[in-house]
Amino acid sequence: MDGNVGLQTRRGNAVPRGVATAYPVFADRAENAELWDVEGRRYVDFAGGIAVLNTGHRHPKVMAAVQAQMDRFTHTSFQVIAYEPYIALAERLNALAPGDHPKKTILLTTGAEAVENAVKIARVATGRRGVIAFAGGFHGRTLLTMGLTGKVAPYKAGMGPFPTDIYHAPFPNALHGVSIEDSLAAINTIFKADIEPEQVAAIIIEPVTGEGGFYQAPFEFLVELRKLCDRHGILLIADEIQTGFGRTGKMFAIEHSGVVPDMITVAKSLAGGFPLSGVIGKADIMDAVPPGGLGGTYGGNPVACAAALAVLDVIEEEGLLQRSLDIGDRLTGRLKGLAARTTTRCISEVRGLGGMVAIEFASGRSHARSGSHQVTHRQVSGKRLGRSVLRSLRQCDPYPGAADRRRRGDRRGTGYPGKIPTRLGRTNCGLIWSREPCQHTHAVRLQPANCEHPKRHDQGKEERHEKIISTIDNGGDCRCRRYVA
Numbered sequence: 393m394d395g396n397v398g399l400q401t402r403r404g405n406a407v408p409r410g411v412a413t414a415y416p417v418f419a420d421r422a423e424n425a426e427l428w429d430v431e432g433r434r435y436v437d438f439a440g441g442i443a444v445l446n447t448g449h450r451h452p453k454v455m456a457a458v459q460a461q462m463d464r465f466t467h468t469s470f471q472v473i474a475y476e477p478y479i480a481l482a483e484r485l486n487a488l489a490p491g492d493h494p495k496k497t498i499l500l501t502t503g504a505e506a507v508e509n510a511v512k513i514a515r516v517a518t519g520r521r522g523v524i525a526f527a528g529g530f531h532g533r534t535l536l537t538m539g540l541t542g543k544v545a546p547y548k549a550g551m552g553p554f555p556t557d558i559y560h561a562p563f564p565n566a567l568h569g570v571s572i573e574d575s576l577a578a579i580n581t582i583f584k585a586d587i588e589p590e591q592v593a594a595i596i597i598e599p600v601t602g603e604g605g606f607y608q609a610p611f612e613f614l615v616e617l618r619k620l621c622d623r624h625g626i627l628l629i630a631d632e633i634q635t636g637f638g639r640t641g642k643m644f645a646i647e648h649s650g651v652v653p654d655m656i657t658v659a660k661s662l663a664g665g666f667p668l669s670g671v672i673g674k675a676d677i678m679d680a681v682p683p684g685g686l687g688g689t690y691g692g693n694p695v696a697c698a699a700a701l702a703v704l705d706v707i708e709e710e711g712l713l714q715r716s717l718d719i720g721d722r723l724t725g726r727l728k729g730l731a732a733r734t735t736t737r738c739i740s741e742v743r744g745l746g747g748m749v750a751i752e753f754a755s756g757r758s759h760a761r762s763g764s765h766q767v768t769h770r771q772v773s774g775k776r777l778g779r780s781v782l783r784s785l786r787q788c789d790p791y792p793g794a795a796d797r798r799r800r801g802d803r804r805g806t807g808y809p810g811k812i813p814t815r816l817g818r819t820n821c822g823l824i825w826s827r828e829p830c831q832h833t834h835a836v837r838l839q840p841a842n843c844e845h846p847k848r849h850d851q852g853k854e855e856r857h858e859k860i861i862s863t864i865d866n867g868g869d870c871r872c873r874r875y876v877a
Protein backbone atom coordinates (compact mmCIF):
# COMPACT_ATOMS: atom_id res chain seq x y z
CA MET A 393 0.00 0.00 0.00
CA ASP A 394 1.13 3.59 -0.60
CA GLY A 395 2.40 5.68 2.30
CA ASN A 396 0.79 8.92 3.49
CA VAL A 397 2.34 11.06 0.75
CA GLY A 398 1.38 8.64 -2.01
CA LEU A 399 -2.17 8.37 -0.72
CA GLN A 400 -2.42 12.14 -0.40
CA THR A 401 -1.50 12.47 -4.06
CA ARG A 402 -4.03 9.83 -5.09
CA ARG A 403 -6.65 11.50 -2.89
CA GLY A 404 -5.99 14.87 -4.51
CA ASN A 405 -6.45 13.34 -7.95
CA ALA A 406 -9.52 11.28 -7.14
CA VAL A 407 -11.52 13.12 -4.46
CA PRO A 408 -12.94 16.66 -4.75
CA ARG A 409 -11.22 19.24 -2.55
CA GLY A 410 -14.57 20.23 -1.04
CA VAL A 411 -14.29 17.12 1.12
CA ALA A 412 -11.62 18.57 3.32
CA THR A 413 -9.69 16.28 5.64
CA ALA A 414 -8.14 17.62 8.81
CA TYR A 415 -4.96 15.54 8.73
CA PRO A 416 -3.13 14.06 5.76
CA VAL A 417 -2.38 10.82 7.54
CA PHE A 418 -4.21 7.75 6.37
CA ALA A 419 -5.68 5.27 8.80
CA ASP A 420 -4.57 1.68 8.72
CA ARG A 421 -6.18 0.33 11.88
CA ALA A 422 -7.62 1.56 15.16
CA GLU A 423 -8.34 0.17 18.60
CA ASN A 424 -10.07 1.87 21.50
CA ALA A 425 -8.55 5.37 21.71
CA GLU A 426 -5.62 4.69 19.40
CA LEU A 427 -5.09 4.76 15.68
CA TRP A 428 -2.20 3.65 13.48
CA ASP A 429 -1.48 5.22 10.12
CA VAL A 430 -0.38 3.36 7.00
CA GLU A 431 3.26 4.01 7.92
CA GLY A 432 2.83 2.37 11.31
CA ARG A 433 2.78 5.56 13.40
CA ARG A 434 0.58 5.43 16.46
CA TYR A 435 -1.77 8.25 17.45
CA VAL A 436 -4.13 8.88 20.29
CA ASP A 437 -7.34 9.70 18.47
CA PHE A 438 -8.81 12.79 20.05
CA ALA A 439 -11.28 13.34 17.24
CA GLY A 440 -13.19 10.08 17.61
CA GLY A 441 -14.50 10.36 14.04
CA ILE A 442 -16.25 13.67 14.90
CA ALA A 443 -17.76 12.66 18.22
CA VAL A 444 -18.82 9.23 17.00
CA LEU A 445 -16.67 6.99 19.16
CA ASN A 446 -17.71 7.60 22.76
CA THR A 447 -17.19 3.87 23.27
CA GLY A 448 -13.87 3.85 21.41
CA HIS A 449 -12.78 2.17 18.20
CA ARG A 450 -13.95 -1.42 17.84
CA HIS A 451 -15.28 -1.97 21.34
CA PRO A 452 -15.22 -5.80 21.73
CA LYS A 453 -18.86 -5.92 22.75
CA VAL A 454 -19.92 -3.81 19.79
CA MET A 455 -17.80 -5.86 17.40
CA ALA A 456 -19.28 -9.12 18.72
CA ALA A 457 -22.83 -7.82 18.26
CA VAL A 458 -22.02 -6.63 14.74
CA GLN A 459 -20.40 -9.96 13.85
CA ALA A 460 -23.40 -11.90 15.14
CA GLN A 461 -25.78 -9.76 13.10
CA MET A 462 -23.59 -10.02 9.98
CA ASP A 463 -23.71 -13.79 10.26
CA ARG A 464 -27.52 -13.64 10.04
CA PHE A 465 -28.35 -10.87 7.53
CA THR A 466 -27.08 -7.39 6.71
CA HIS A 467 -29.96 -5.72 4.91
CA THR A 468 -33.58 -6.20 4.00
CA SER A 469 -34.79 -2.58 4.14
CA PHE A 470 -37.04 -2.19 7.14
CA GLN A 471 -39.80 -0.95 4.83
CA VAL A 472 -39.82 -4.23 2.95
CA ILE A 473 -39.07 -6.85 5.61
CA ALA A 474 -38.83 -5.61 9.18
CA TYR A 475 -36.49 -7.04 11.86
CA GLU A 476 -36.23 -7.18 15.62
CA PRO A 477 -33.03 -5.13 16.25
CA TYR A 478 -34.73 -2.01 14.82
CA ILE A 479 -37.72 -2.49 17.10
CA ALA A 480 -35.56 -3.31 20.13
CA LEU A 481 -33.50 -0.16 19.57
CA ALA A 482 -36.59 2.01 19.11
CA GLU A 483 -38.00 0.62 22.38
CA ARG A 484 -34.74 1.31 24.16
CA LEU A 485 -34.44 4.87 22.87
CA ASN A 486 -38.08 5.60 23.70
CA ALA A 487 -37.40 4.52 27.27
CA LEU A 488 -34.17 6.54 27.53
CA ALA A 489 -35.43 9.85 26.12
CA PRO A 490 -36.69 12.38 28.65
CA GLY A 491 -40.42 12.69 29.36
CA ASP A 492 -42.92 10.12 30.60
CA HIS A 493 -45.29 10.41 27.65
CA PRO A 494 -45.48 7.57 25.08
CA LYS A 495 -42.71 7.89 22.49
CA LYS A 496 -41.86 6.47 19.09
CA THR A 497 -38.60 6.38 17.15
CA ILE A 498 -37.75 6.30 13.45
CA LEU A 499 -34.24 5.15 12.53
CA LEU A 500 -32.31 6.60 9.62
CA THR A 501 -28.72 6.78 8.46
CA THR A 502 -27.12 10.22 8.86
CA GLY A 503 -27.55 13.11 11.21
CA ALA A 504 -28.78 15.41 8.46
CA GLU A 505 -31.38 12.83 7.50
CA ALA A 506 -32.63 12.74 11.08
CA VAL A 507 -32.96 16.54 11.16
CA GLU A 508 -34.75 16.54 7.78
CA ASN A 509 -37.19 13.94 9.08
CA ALA A 510 -37.82 15.83 12.32
CA VAL A 511 -38.78 18.90 10.28
CA LYS A 512 -40.99 16.84 7.95
CA ILE A 513 -42.77 15.30 10.92
CA ALA A 514 -43.16 18.69 12.65
CA ARG A 515 -44.69 20.21 9.53
CA VAL A 516 -47.19 17.41 9.06
CA ALA A 517 -48.04 17.24 12.77
CA THR A 518 -48.69 20.98 13.07
CA GLY A 519 -49.84 21.77 9.55
CA ARG A 520 -47.39 24.70 9.64
CA ARG A 521 -44.40 25.64 7.50
CA GLY A 522 -41.92 27.75 9.48
CA VAL A 523 -38.83 26.58 11.33
CA ILE A 524 -36.68 28.70 13.62
CA ALA A 525 -33.04 27.77 14.15
CA PHE A 526 -30.10 29.60 15.73
CA ALA A 527 -27.10 31.50 14.43
CA GLY A 528 -23.94 29.45 14.86
CA GLY A 529 -25.90 26.18 14.96
CA PHE A 530 -25.05 23.25 12.72
CA HIS A 531 -27.65 20.79 11.50
CA GLY A 532 -26.12 19.12 8.43
CA ARG A 533 -25.06 19.49 4.85
CA THR A 534 -28.18 18.59 2.86
CA LEU A 535 -30.18 21.48 1.41
CA LEU A 536 -32.76 21.71 4.18
CA THR A 537 -30.24 21.21 6.97
CA MET A 538 -27.81 23.64 5.34
CA GLY A 539 -30.65 26.13 5.38
CA LEU A 540 -31.10 25.46 9.10
CA THR A 541 -27.38 25.71 9.78
CA GLY A 542 -26.56 29.16 11.09
CA LYS A 543 -23.09 29.53 9.66
CA VAL A 544 -22.40 30.64 6.10
CA ALA A 545 -18.70 29.86 5.64
CA PRO A 546 -17.76 27.19 4.84
CA TYR A 547 -21.05 25.30 4.86
CA LYS A 548 -23.44 27.44 2.82
CA ALA A 549 -21.35 29.80 0.74
CA GLY A 550 -22.41 29.68 -2.90
CA MET A 551 -24.87 26.84 -2.36
CA GLY A 552 -28.16 28.70 -2.22
CA PRO A 553 -30.97 29.18 -2.75
CA PHE A 554 -32.05 27.36 0.38
CA PRO A 555 -35.48 26.09 1.30
CA THR A 556 -37.78 28.86 2.43
CA ASP A 557 -39.52 29.42 5.78
CA ILE A 558 -36.34 29.03 7.82
CA TYR A 559 -35.49 31.84 10.24
CA HIS A 560 -32.47 32.36 12.47
CA ALA A 561 -32.37 33.91 15.91
CA PRO A 562 -29.14 34.69 17.76
CA PHE A 563 -27.96 31.96 20.13
CA PRO A 564 -27.71 33.34 23.67
CA ASN A 565 -24.06 33.81 24.44
CA ALA A 566 -23.09 35.94 27.41
CA LEU A 567 -19.41 35.89 26.48
CA HIS A 568 -20.18 37.57 23.18
CA GLY A 569 -22.80 39.93 24.50
CA VAL A 570 -25.99 38.10 23.52
CA SER A 571 -28.27 37.75 26.53
CA ILE A 572 -31.18 35.37 26.94
CA GLU A 573 -33.47 38.38 26.62
CA ASP A 574 -31.80 39.39 23.35
CA SER A 575 -32.44 35.94 21.87
CA LEU A 576 -36.04 35.84 23.02
CA ALA A 577 -36.60 39.38 21.71
CA ALA A 578 -35.16 38.32 18.35
CA ILE A 579 -37.63 35.45 18.14
CA ASN A 580 -40.42 37.92 18.82
CA THR A 581 -39.06 40.13 16.05
CA ILE A 582 -39.22 37.13 13.70
CA PHE A 583 -42.87 36.74 14.72
CA LYS A 584 -43.49 40.39 13.90
CA ALA A 585 -41.34 40.81 10.81
CA ASP A 586 -41.22 37.43 9.09
CA ILE A 587 -43.77 34.83 10.11
CA GLU A 588 -46.67 34.68 12.57
CA PRO A 589 -46.13 32.18 15.41
CA GLU A 590 -49.23 30.29 14.28
CA GLN A 591 -47.33 29.33 11.14
CA VAL A 592 -44.18 28.13 12.90
CA ALA A 593 -43.95 24.35 13.06
CA ALA A 594 -40.79 23.98 15.12
CA ILE A 595 -37.86 25.57 16.87
CA ILE A 596 -34.68 23.50 16.60
CA ILE A 597 -31.74 23.98 18.95
CA GLU A 598 -28.55 22.20 19.94
CA PRO A 599 -28.42 22.14 23.75
CA VAL A 600 -24.68 22.63 23.32
CA THR A 601 -23.54 23.83 19.90
CA GLY A 602 -21.14 21.29 18.43
CA GLU A 603 -19.60 22.77 15.31
CA GLY A 604 -20.52 26.23 16.59
CA GLY A 605 -17.98 26.21 19.42
CA PHE A 606 -19.42 24.24 22.35
CA TYR A 607 -21.62 27.05 23.62
CA GLN A 608 -24.15 25.77 26.08
CA ALA A 609 -27.70 27.04 25.78
CA PRO A 610 -28.44 28.45 29.26
CA PHE A 611 -30.96 26.27 31.08
CA GLU A 612 -33.25 29.28 31.70
CA PHE A 613 -33.27 29.90 27.99
CA LEU A 614 -34.33 26.34 27.22
CA VAL A 615 -37.06 26.66 29.84
CA GLU A 616 -38.25 29.91 28.23
CA LEU A 617 -38.16 28.32 24.78
CA ARG A 618 -40.30 25.47 26.06
CA LYS A 619 -42.83 27.99 27.42
CA LEU A 620 -42.82 29.97 24.20
CA CYS A 621 -43.38 26.80 22.16
CA ASP A 622 -46.24 25.73 24.42
CA ARG A 623 -47.81 29.18 24.19
CA HIS A 624 -47.85 29.10 20.40
CA GLY A 625 -48.26 25.39 19.68
CA ILE A 626 -44.74 25.17 18.25
CA LEU A 627 -42.75 21.92 18.54
CA LEU A 628 -39.37 22.01 20.25
CA ILE A 629 -36.69 19.86 18.60
CA ALA A 630 -33.42 19.16 20.44
CA ASP A 631 -30.64 18.34 18.00
CA GLU A 632 -28.58 15.94 20.12
CA ILE A 633 -26.64 14.49 17.23
CA GLN A 634 -23.38 15.75 18.68
CA THR A 635 -24.31 15.97 22.36
CA GLY A 636 -25.96 12.58 22.67
CA PHE A 637 -25.03 9.30 24.28
CA GLY A 638 -23.06 10.31 27.29
CA ARG A 639 -21.01 13.09 25.84
CA THR A 640 -22.14 15.62 28.45
CA GLY A 641 -22.52 13.25 31.38
CA LYS A 642 -26.16 12.51 30.70
CA MET A 643 -27.53 10.38 27.91
CA PHE A 644 -28.97 13.57 26.33
CA ALA A 645 -27.63 17.04 27.08
CA ILE A 646 -31.10 18.56 27.37
CA GLU A 647 -31.69 16.43 30.47
CA HIS A 648 -29.40 18.79 32.40
CA SER A 649 -32.02 21.54 31.98
CA GLY A 650 -35.07 19.47 32.91
CA VAL A 651 -36.74 20.59 29.66
CA VAL A 652 -38.61 17.91 27.72
CA PRO A 653 -38.48 18.47 23.97
CA ASP A 654 -41.11 17.17 21.55
CA MET A 655 -38.51 15.48 19.36
CA ILE A 656 -34.82 14.61 19.69
CA THR A 657 -32.52 13.94 16.77
CA VAL A 658 -29.72 11.43 17.40
CA ALA A 659 -26.79 9.96 15.41
CA LYS A 660 -22.98 9.85 15.77
CA SER A 661 -22.03 7.97 18.96
CA LEU A 662 -25.32 6.06 18.94
CA ALA A 663 -23.82 3.20 16.93
CA GLY A 664 -20.12 3.38 17.77
CA GLY A 665 -18.94 4.03 14.21
CA PHE A 666 -21.75 2.54 12.14
CA PRO A 667 -23.99 4.92 10.20
CA LEU A 668 -27.22 5.23 12.13
CA SER A 669 -29.42 8.12 13.15
CA GLY A 670 -32.91 8.59 14.46
CA VAL A 671 -35.72 10.84 15.60
CA ILE A 672 -37.28 10.09 18.97
CA GLY A 673 -40.54 11.92 19.66
CA LYS A 674 -43.90 12.07 21.29
CA ALA A 675 -45.92 9.18 19.87
CA ASP A 676 -48.83 11.26 18.55
CA ILE A 677 -46.46 13.67 16.77
CA MET A 678 -44.40 10.82 15.30
CA ASP A 679 -47.57 9.14 14.04
CA ALA A 680 -48.79 12.26 12.22
CA VAL A 681 -47.14 11.24 8.94
CA PRO A 682 -49.19 8.64 7.05
CA PRO A 683 -47.61 5.31 5.98
CA GLY A 684 -45.07 5.73 3.22
CA GLY A 685 -44.23 9.31 4.14
CA LEU A 686 -41.11 8.39 6.11
CA GLY A 687 -38.25 5.99 5.61
CA GLY A 688 -35.36 5.29 3.26
CA THR A 689 -33.67 2.25 1.76
CA TYR A 690 -30.97 1.93 4.40
CA GLY A 691 -32.63 3.61 7.40
CA GLY A 692 -32.07 1.59 10.58
CA ASN A 693 -29.68 -0.89 9.00
CA PRO A 694 -29.71 -4.11 11.08
CA VAL A 695 -25.94 -4.23 11.58
CA ALA A 696 -25.95 -0.62 12.79
CA CYS A 697 -28.92 -1.38 15.08
CA ALA A 698 -27.02 -4.33 16.60
CA ALA A 699 -24.03 -2.04 17.16
CA ALA A 700 -26.23 0.60 18.80
CA LEU A 701 -27.82 -1.88 21.18
CA ALA A 702 -24.34 -2.95 22.26
CA VAL A 703 -23.20 0.70 22.59
CA LEU A 704 -26.10 1.41 24.95
CA ASP A 705 -25.11 -1.65 27.02
CA VAL A 706 -21.51 -0.48 27.17
CA ILE A 707 -22.47 3.05 28.26
CA GLU A 708 -24.49 1.52 31.08
CA GLU A 709 -22.14 -1.29 32.11
CA GLU A 710 -18.96 0.80 32.04
CA GLY A 711 -20.48 3.82 33.78
CA LEU A 712 -19.60 6.13 30.91
CA LEU A 713 -21.97 8.91 31.97
CA GLN A 714 -20.04 9.29 35.22
CA ARG A 715 -16.79 8.96 33.31
CA SER A 716 -17.76 11.86 31.08
CA LEU A 717 -18.44 14.00 34.17
CA ASP A 718 -15.07 12.99 35.65
CA ILE A 719 -13.19 13.78 32.45
CA GLY A 720 -15.04 17.10 32.21
CA ASP A 721 -14.13 18.02 35.79
CA ARG A 722 -10.50 17.12 35.31
CA LEU A 723 -10.18 18.90 32.00
CA THR A 724 -11.98 22.09 32.97
CA GLY A 725 -10.07 22.17 36.26
CA ARG A 726 -6.71 21.94 34.49
CA LEU A 727 -7.67 24.39 31.76
CA LYS A 728 -9.00 26.91 34.24
CA GLY A 729 -5.72 26.61 36.11
CA LEU A 730 -3.91 27.28 32.85
CA ALA A 731 -6.16 30.27 32.13
CA ALA A 732 -5.45 31.70 35.58
CA ARG A 733 -1.70 31.32 35.03
CA THR A 734 -1.57 32.99 31.60
CA THR A 735 -0.47 36.52 32.14
CA THR A 736 -1.45 37.60 28.62
CA ARG A 737 -5.11 36.81 29.35
CA CYS A 738 -5.31 35.14 25.96
CA ILE A 739 -7.82 32.59 27.26
CA SER A 740 -11.21 34.23 27.46
CA GLU A 741 -13.22 31.24 28.66
CA VAL A 742 -13.04 27.61 29.66
CA ARG A 743 -16.46 26.02 29.46
CA GLY A 744 -17.95 22.58 29.47
CA LEU A 745 -20.84 20.30 30.16
CA GLY A 746 -19.49 16.92 31.21
CA GLY A 747 -16.74 15.85 28.83
CA MET A 748 -17.77 18.37 26.16
CA VAL A 749 -15.21 21.03 26.98
CA ALA A 750 -13.98 24.09 25.09
CA ILE A 751 -11.34 26.68 25.66
CA GLU A 752 -11.74 29.98 23.89
CA PHE A 753 -8.92 32.32 23.07
CA ALA A 754 -9.06 36.06 22.75
CA SER A 755 -6.70 38.49 21.20
CA GLY A 756 -5.98 41.38 23.54
CA ARG A 757 -9.28 42.44 24.93
CA SER A 758 -11.40 41.42 21.98
CA HIS A 759 -12.70 37.90 21.86
CA ALA A 760 -11.77 35.52 19.13
CA ARG A 761 -13.88 36.01 16.08
CA SER A 762 -16.96 33.93 15.62
CA GLY A 763 -16.86 30.52 14.02
CA SER A 764 -15.40 27.52 15.71
CA HIS A 765 -12.15 25.87 14.93
CA GLN A 766 -11.35 22.41 16.00
CA VAL A 767 -7.89 22.24 17.30
CA THR A 768 -5.56 19.84 18.97
CA HIS A 769 -4.09 20.08 22.41
CA ARG A 770 -0.89 21.31 20.93
CA GLN A 771 -2.45 24.62 20.16
CA VAL A 772 -3.60 25.04 23.68
CA SER A 773 -0.11 24.80 24.90
CA GLY A 774 1.22 27.20 22.27
CA LYS A 775 2.49 30.51 23.53
CA ARG A 776 2.12 32.46 20.32
CA LEU A 777 -1.33 31.65 19.15
CA GLY A 778 -1.72 34.55 16.81
CA ARG A 779 -4.57 36.96 16.60
CA SER A 780 -8.18 35.98 16.73
CA VAL A 781 -7.88 32.78 14.83
CA LEU A 782 -8.18 30.11 17.37
CA ARG A 783 -11.32 29.68 19.27
CA SER A 784 -12.19 26.41 20.82
CA LEU A 785 -10.63 23.18 21.80
CA ARG A 786 -12.88 20.39 20.89
CA GLN A 787 -12.67 17.45 23.16
CA CYS A 788 -13.94 14.31 21.50
CA ASP A 789 -12.14 11.82 23.67
CA PRO A 790 -12.99 8.28 22.82
CA TYR A 791 -13.53 6.20 25.92
CA PRO A 792 -11.69 4.86 27.64
CA GLY A 793 -7.99 5.47 27.30
CA ALA A 794 -7.17 8.79 25.73
CA ALA A 795 -7.59 10.80 28.88
CA ASP A 796 -5.79 8.23 30.99
CA ARG A 797 -2.96 8.10 28.56
CA ARG A 798 -2.70 11.86 28.53
CA ARG A 799 -2.73 11.97 32.31
CA ARG A 800 0.06 9.42 32.48
CA GLY A 801 2.04 11.58 30.07
CA ASP A 802 2.47 8.72 27.66
CA ARG A 803 4.15 10.29 24.71
CA ARG A 804 5.35 7.35 22.73
CA GLY A 805 4.97 7.64 18.98
CA THR A 806 5.72 10.63 16.86
CA GLY A 807 2.15 11.49 16.23
CA TYR A 808 0.98 11.87 19.80
CA PRO A 809 -1.13 15.00 19.77
CA GLY A 810 -0.65 15.76 23.44
CA LYS A 811 3.01 16.57 23.05
CA ILE A 812 4.02 20.05 23.92
CA PRO A 813 5.68 21.89 21.07
CA THR A 814 8.95 23.57 21.61
CA ARG A 815 8.46 26.16 18.91
CA LEU A 816 5.37 27.53 17.32
CA GLY A 817 5.02 29.48 14.15
CA ARG A 818 2.13 30.86 12.25
CA THR A 819 1.45 31.39 8.57
CA ASN A 820 -0.53 34.25 7.20
CA CYS A 821 -3.64 32.16 6.76
CA GLY A 822 -3.74 30.76 10.22
CA LEU A 823 -1.82 27.52 10.04
CA ILE A 824 0.05 26.89 13.23
CA TRP A 825 3.03 24.61 13.10
CA SER A 826 5.39 23.41 15.69
CA ARG A 827 8.74 21.72 15.71
CA GLU A 828 9.05 18.86 18.10
CA PRO A 829 12.21 17.75 19.85
CA CYS A 830 11.89 14.59 17.80
CA GLN A 831 12.67 16.71 14.74
CA HIS A 832 9.23 16.23 13.29
CA THR A 833 7.26 19.34 12.64
CA HIS A 834 3.62 18.87 13.38
CA ALA A 835 1.17 21.21 11.83
CA VAL A 836 -2.41 21.73 12.79
CA ARG A 837 -5.03 23.48 10.81
CA LEU A 838 -6.90 26.61 11.61
CA GLN A 839 -9.47 28.28 9.50
CA PRO A 840 -7.70 30.58 7.10
CA ALA A 841 -10.64 32.98 7.14
CA ASN A 842 -10.27 35.11 4.02
CA CYS A 843 -6.78 34.16 3.15
CA GLU A 844 -5.79 35.64 -0.15
CA HIS A 845 -2.91 33.26 -0.72
CA PRO A 846 0.11 32.44 1.22
CA LYS A 847 2.79 34.97 1.59
CA ARG A 848 4.66 33.59 4.50
CA HIS A 849 4.26 29.91 3.91
CA ASP A 850 7.73 29.65 2.52
CA GLN A 851 9.36 31.26 5.45
CA GLY A 852 11.56 29.32 7.78
CA LYS A 853 13.64 26.25 7.46
CA GLU A 854 10.75 23.93 7.95
CA GLU A 855 9.26 24.27 4.51
CA ARG A 856 9.21 21.19 2.32
CA HIS A 857 10.12 18.08 4.15
CA GLU A 858 9.33 14.58 3.30
CA LYS A 859 5.91 14.11 4.86
CA ILE A 860 2.72 16.06 4.76
CA ILE A 861 1.49 16.35 8.30
CA SER A 862 -1.28 18.80 7.73
CA THR A 863 -2.93 20.64 4.93
CA ILE A 864 -5.01 23.69 5.36
CA ASP A 865 -8.69 23.05 5.35
CA ASN A 866 -9.67 26.14 3.54
CA GLY A 867 -13.38 25.93 2.85
CA GLY A 868 -12.79 29.01 0.75
CA ASP A 869 -10.37 30.23 -1.85
CA CYS A 870 -7.06 29.51 -0.27
CA ARG A 871 -5.44 26.57 -2.03
CA CYS A 872 -2.24 26.65 -0.16
CA ARG A 873 -0.88 23.49 1.34
CA ARG A 874 2.00 23.17 3.70
CA TYR A 875 4.42 20.31 3.48
CA VAL A 876 6.15 19.62 6.70
CA ALA A 877 7.84 16.68 8.26
Ligand code: PMP
Binds near residue numbers: 442503504505533660
Ligand atom coordinates in the same frame (compact mmCIF):
# COMPACT_ATOMS: atom_id res chain seq x y z
N1 PMP B 1 -26.55 18.09 13.79
C1 PMP B 1 -25.46 18.28 14.56
C2 PMP B 1 -25.63 18.96 15.88
C3 PMP B 1 -24.21 17.85 14.15
O1 PMP B 1 -23.14 18.06 14.92
C4 PMP B 1 -24.10 17.18 12.90
C5 PMP B 1 -22.75 16.68 12.40
N2 PMP B 1 -21.65 17.36 12.81
C6 PMP B 1 -25.25 17.01 12.13
C7 PMP B 1 -26.45 17.46 12.61
C8 PMP B 1 -25.18 16.31 10.79
O2 PMP B 1 -24.84 14.98 10.94
P1 PMP B 1 -24.28 14.14 9.68
O3 PMP B 1 -22.94 14.68 9.36
O4 PMP B 1 -24.25 12.72 10.16
O5 PMP B 1 -25.25 14.33 8.58
